[in-house]
Amino acid sequence: MAFPRRRTKTSPSLLAEAFTQRRHRLGLTQADLAALAGVGRSTVQSIESGKDSIQLDGVRAVADALGCDITLVTRAGAPIAPGP
Secondary structure (H helix, E strand, O other): OOOOOOOOOHHHHHHHHHHHHHHHHOOOOHHHHHHHHOOOHHHHHHHHOOOOOOOHHHHHHHHHHOOOOOOOEOOOOOEOOOOO
């Protein structure tokens, strides 16, 4: 059974804030991070501004450059393990 897609207003801003804070902790500029991730600075700007239409491959590349993994978590807070 498919569940309706629910959007929360805080999700993009939480992601944006987490990426921005991590970049600042590492002392990187947006241009530095973009170069490390192999993406354009506009990709980093889109992520950090909470843009809704960012591409997952760009997010994954930037997360990797920040030394982070992206984890799927249920609304109850339980992480979803990868695999079959």
